[in-house]
Amino acid sequence: MIRGGVVMLTVAALVGLGGCGNKEGDEFVGKWQSTKSAQSVEITRNDDGFIIANTTRGAMKGAVISAAYRDGALEVSTGGGTESIAYDKAHDAIVLPTMAGATPFSRVK
Template identity: 45%
Template sequence: MKRLLGSALIIVGVLAGCGNNSGSEYLGKWVNVKSEKRSLEIERNGDSFMVRNTGPSFIDGKPETKNIPATYANGVLKVSMGMGDITLAIDKASGNLTDGSVEYKKTN
């Protein structure tokens, strides 16, 4: 009986530890592979994510940051861009974050 109870406690502990790790591979700072002036910082925001997109302003070229909400589903991040969602995925071959046209390399 003690062995069964011990096994049950271990299983519950493992499952509880895995509960909120969905999408943790996306967390951190990502830098554009073609321009270090452009970066993404992805953080948890409650049950969802916040993508902090930093790059030169179209108006004066000075760095600006836009905070964009995102959700994690089916192994990818869905970023809400107003006119539709952008899907961010990690390319298993390179380890880079991509939306299909732009790539970012993780820095931390």
């Protein structure tokens, strides 16, 4: 009887942990394409932070910058301060600060 109880407890624990796999900021991870231009980026995890790599063809391809997750957004340090990258859950999109202003990007599926 004890053995059966241990098995049931183990199964219950595994079921309860099933939803705990997501880390804060997972919504940002992936490939993104600008809705206004040919710009594209890929966001990946790097230990506790994130790496944003420019995947656009041309001179800036391969350029990378690091980001940190804070208060529901990714923060990027720039020469002039800190910029935030917002995630729009309803449209599965992000808004990146670019030289042209805030630019929406949609997830590449």
